[in-house]
Amino acid sequence: MDMRDVYTETLMELADKDDRIVLLEADLMNATGTRPFKAAYPDRFFDVGVSEADMVGVAAGLSAAGKIPFAASFGCFASRRVYDQFFLSANYAQLNVNLVGTDPGITALFNGGTHMTFEDAGIMRNIPQLRVLEPSDEVSLRKLLPQIAHWPRSVYLRLHRKGGWSFYSEDETFEIGKGKLIREGSDITLASFGMVMLQETLKAADLLEKKGIHADVIDVLTLKPLDRELVLASARKTGLIVSCENHNIYNGLGSAVAEVLAEDGVPARLRRIGCQDKFGEVGKIDYLMETFGLTAAHIVDTAEALIGMKKTA
Amino acid sequence: MFDTDLSHKALEIRKKTLEIIGKLGVGHIGGSLSVVELLTVLYYKRMKIDPLNPGMEGRDWFVLSKGHAGPALYCVLADLGFFPEEWLLTLNTGGTNLPSHCDRVRTPGIDMSTGSLGQGLSATVGITLAQRIDGHDNWVYVCIGDGESQEGQNWEAAMTAAHYKTDRLIAFTDFNKMQIDGLTEDVMGIEKIEDKWASFNWHVQRIDGHNMVAIDDAIEIAQGVSGRPHMIILDTIKGKGAAFAEGNPGNHNMVFDIKTAREAIDALDAKSGEAI
Numbered sequence: 176m177d178m179r180d181v182y183t184e185t186l187m188e189l190a191d192k193d194d195r196i197v198l199l200e201a202d203l204m205n206a207t208g209t210r211p212f213k214a215a216y217p218d219r220f221f222d223v224g225v226s227e228a229d230m231v232g233v234a235a236g237l238s239a240a241g242k243i244p245f246a247a248s249f250g251c252f253a254s255r256r257v258y259d260q261f262f263l264s265a266n267y268a269q270l271n272v273n274l275v276g277t278d279p280g281i282t283a284l285f286n287g288g289t290h291m292t293f294e295d296a297g298i299m300r301n302i303p304q305l306r307v308l309e310p311s312d313e314v315s316l317r318k319l320l321p322q323i324a325h326w327p328r329s330v331y332l333r334l335h336r337k338g339g340w341s342f343y344s345e346d347e348t349f350e351i352g353k354g355k356l357i358r359e360g361s362d363i364t365l366a367s368f369g370m371v372m373l374q375e376t377l378k379a380a381d382l383l384e385k386k387g388i389h390a391d392v393i394d395v396l397t398l399k400p401l402d403r404e405l406v407l408a409s410a411r412k413t414g415l416i417v418s419c420e421n422h423n424i425y426n427g428l429g430s431a432v433a434e435v436l437a438e439d440g441v442p443a444r445l446r447r448i449g450c451q452d453k454f455g456e457v458g459k460i461d462y463l464m465e466t467f468g469l470t471a472a473h474i475v476d477t478a479e480a481l482i483g484m485k486k487t488a
Numbered sequence: 489m490f491d492t493d494l495s496h497k498a499l500e501i502r503k504k505t506l507e508i509i510g511k512l513g514v515g516h517i518g519g520s521l522s523v524v525e526l527l528t529v530l531y532y533k534r535m536k537i538d539p540l541n542p543g544m545e546g547r548d549w550f551v552l553s554k555g556h557a558g559p560a561l562y563c564v565l566a567d568l569g570f571f572p573e574e575w576l577l578t579l580n581t582g583g584t585n586l587p588s589h590c591d592r593v594r595t596p597g598i599d600m601s602t603g604s605l606g607q608g609l610s611a612t613v614g615i616t617l618a619q620r621i622d623g624h625d626n627w628v629y630v631c632i633g634d635g636e637s638q639e640g641q642n643w644e645a646a647m648t649a650a651h652y653k654t655d656r657l658i659a660f661t662d663f664n665k666m667q668i669d670g671l672t673e674d675v676m677g678i679e680k681i682e683d684k685w686a687s688f689n690w691h692v693q694r695i696d697g698h699n700m701v702a703i704d705d706a707i708e709i710a711q712g713v714s715g716r717p718h719m720i721i722l723d724t725i726k727g728k729g730a731a732f733a734e735g736n737p738g739n740h741n742m743v744f745d746i747k748t749a750r751e752a753i754d755a756l757d758a759k760s761g762e763a764i
Contacts, residue, residue, distance in 0.1 A: 229610045229644035236614020268601035269593045
């Protein structure tokens with residue numbers, strides 16, 4: 176099912192048990208798929224029209240008065256457009272505002288460069304103590320949403336909207352701040368953030384396997400705080416790491432991995448798959464994957480180049 | 489009785505505000521002094537609050553969206569017993585619980601963190617909606633500045649408040665006619681401010697913001713009008729009551745010492761003695 180339907184369905188289940196759950200939209204209810212929530216809980220649903228800054232401020236007020244708000248918009252608006260409101264009214268004020276940025280990176284498709292947010296997770300990383308997550312499948316989204324709701328402070332949730340897949344089994348457990356080592360190898364580490372990249376990273380791991388290269392695959396899930404020990408343990412083992420993100424290579428996963436590697440003094444080489452500091456553009460998913468260098472083939476080429484460097488070193 | 493007691497209280501708050509900023513040597517004196525009468529009517533007459541239980545269920549709320557007027561509000565909250573009086577002398581010193589701009593995390597009695605102008609009204613709308621969900625019949629007050637009214641987010645919030653008919657929300661605009669770069673009407677005119685709010689489907693009144701009877705009456709009238717949020721425009725004077733600040737174009741964030749503050753306090757005492 177679509178990830179947005181998992182979002183709405185899970186929040187309705189939560190709202191049924193917890194009357195503090197409220198939803199906000201800024202004229203994108205149909206895009207986010209939250210109309211069923213409005214129908215079920217009309218008194219706990221607020222569409223503020225095209226005014227995202229106000230939406231975040233209203234959400235902060237609702238939280239100050241004891242509610243647990245989830246406010247959604249396209250990621251470009253849920254980050255760039257509302258940064259000061261989210262920073263001050265939600266985070267500085269230590270409130271529980273769950274801000275949902277949909278259509279991450281290339282999934283903006285025909286909305287193109289104006290909407291293609293390769294920077295949202297990066298700018299959100301700069302807000303003190305904020306949790307920044309991107310669930311990678313339907314199960315992780317369903318299991319993390321209750322934790323996000325009940326985390327006492329704010330969260331930025333990067334939400335893949337259309338399309339979905341179930342990678343994890345239903346009995347898998349998740350925790351904010353914890354990643355998953357989902358495949359074990361010994362030659363190289365592939366660290367992935369989000370649904371689009373996890374699918375490509377797993378394909379890349381298969382392709383590498385056929386070439387006799389065994390990869391650790393990490394599903395990061397939480398960008399901030401990064402699961403430092405998980406990443407470092409794998410990097411110590413393999414000595415090579417490729418970060419894979421549907422985001423600019425600056426301030427996202429690649430930067431976060433570089434920080435922990437350097438701080439810990441782990442002698443591992445890093446290469447960053449992701450948008451190479453470019454603006455987005457319109458296109459179908461295959462064109463955008465290729466244009467921004469996010470395909471399994473790109474990951475394989477990068478991994479092989481790293482292994483080649485290790486051999487010659 | 490109302491007039492004498494509250495006038496005395498407003499005088500105390502004004503003097504204390506001058507003293508704590510004067511002791512520090514710098515601060516937002518202009519916009520603090522212009523809201524003293526509003527704070528006095530709200531906190532000593534109108535608001536249902538408990539200093540020993542600042543988070544009391546069903547209490548009234550106040551958001552000081554022009555968060556830089558925090559020092560005046562701190563004087564009120566200390567006087568009411570939300571925190572010890574001694575805290576006032578820690579204003580803006582390292583580690584204080586009383587920072588320049590209002591902070592709900594640090595200061596008991598502060599209902600919302602503010603300081604980046606334009607954000608308080610949206611939060612107030614959210615608080616009002618939450619009170620409605622919970623079935624409370626309390627009042628939610630907010631004060632924005634005249635310069636602050638230039639921030640676009642206010643007008644987004646104005647639409648949301650009217651759309652959701654938040655008639656338990658009573659907003660005030662401290663129209664003290666000055667902002668950092670000069671006179672409000674010279675920098676970016678906001679007149680006719682009452683027409684703007686009325687056209688956003690708010691119930692609007694405009695009064696003398698230093699007349700506490702007028703403020704109290706306007707609140708009474710607002711509370712009798714249902715279906716619309718309320719805006720009460722307060723015509724005020726920035727730096728009201730301190731000769732060194734009133735009319736001084738630099739009175740937004742001013743450097744002055746305790747000696748200057750004491751002279752202003754003495755002048756206020758003398759004037760008050762004459763009045764009696």
